[in-house]
């Protein structure tokens with residue numbers, strides 16, 4: 001029988017948007033909470049869970065994590081649905097319409113079990129979870145997997161509309177300064193605003209969803225961001241005026257590593273891969289034989305697609321720069337299909353000499369490999385943080401959503417990379433690769449400094465380390 005003052009073990013349910021970048025960071029948080037001896041249920045879509053089990057050892061690895069379990073739920077889409085960037089709105093709509101009632105049923109059955117949910121940590125882009133949590137009186141914390149700077153710019157969309165900045169006119173000068181996002185007066189130009197701000201109509205579904213979900217997330221009891229104070233302090237002050245309890249606990253992948261090193265429990269293992277594609281480790285063998293800082297790593301994340309024209313411009317630019325390169329070409333990178341078409345023989349020959357192509361790489365390991373000296377990235381937030389942590393300077397070619405603003409901060413505010421926004425020609429690629437890899441020593445120095453700050457934040461006593469402690473204590477408080 002339970003003793004009157006015996007503490008209950010908190011049980012946290014973590015529910016990410018079913019997408020690679022969201023799963024990666026939220027799974028790290030799940031593991032951190034397990035280290036604190038919580039029970040954690042990680043809720044995946046059936047579709048992504050099948051992919052995870054096919055591509056990783058996660059199923060058997062997490063068996064070593066006491067208190068951890070996966071649960072799955074339907075995303076409401078048919079199996080053959082592409083679930084790609086073009087269909088993100090479909091996914092979010094389907095989650096709201098089809099997954100929400102299933103989620104409610106699931107929570108009710110947990111409420112009736114002997115291990116009820118103490119707290120939900122749900123992806124902040126799925127605020128239907130707040131409706132359900134409120135109805136069932138379960139505390140809920142919103143986790144936004146994007147940068148603080150993008151989150152804040154999303155939050156300020158009503159201000160942009162009020163100031164007449166949105167929608168852009170047809171002949172809008174994309175260099176025009178945007179001055180109505182508090183704290184970013186001297187930073188943003190039109191072209192740096194999130195991609196959906198380029199919509200012709202304010203009724204655009206992407207613009208509408210991101211705006212309403214972001215404004216709605218204030219209804220959660222707190223906000224978690226995968227960032228760190230030394231990187232985004234000024235923006236975080238703006239956010240905290242609206243979200244007083246904001247836990248910054250990033251970079252999560254390195255906070256988990258630190259905590260695991262601290263932990264005396266040998267059973268805890270970092271499930272290093274949560275990839276929805278099978279990692280090709282031959283690229284690590286290839287990197288092992290390359291000189292230090294000589295390789296440019298090229299990857300556009302899990303959603304971005306390129307046209308065949310863009311593929312060839314990148315390829316020519318890389319080859320003309322004479323740099324060694326490791327390039328992730330996902331099976332669906334080109335126009336969302338597998339067909340790259342004819343590749344000129346001079347490109348294939350140069351790639352054989354000094355390049356390596358894979359369909360998916362163990363990216364965190366790649367970025368910390370001594371041979372990697374630069375990253376040509378689409379500026380997804382996980383990729384950006386992983387690069388910042390590894391001290392690797394970036395060339396940013398943002399594709400969509402938050403990436404436009406991340407690339408501006410990388411290039412203009414943190415100055416650890418070069419922003420190639422909206423350009424894609426072989427001359428620019430070649431020029432920027434040369435500048436980053438061989439000429440701009442300051443860029444490399446600043447990237448190293450920022451990496452030191454990131455390491456301090458996740459070390460014992462650092463801001464992310466302490467915020468994680470606070471989050472753990474606050475959730476413990478909910479189970480008393």
Ligand code: UDP
Nearest residue numbers: 021301302303328360361363380381382383
């Ligand atoms: N990633 C990886 N291998 C690859 C490419 C990407 O492991 O070959 C991981 C990367 O480390 C990051 C995630 O996929 O954690 C991509 O997330 P990000 O936020 O950068 O971009 P998104 O895919 O959401 O556009």
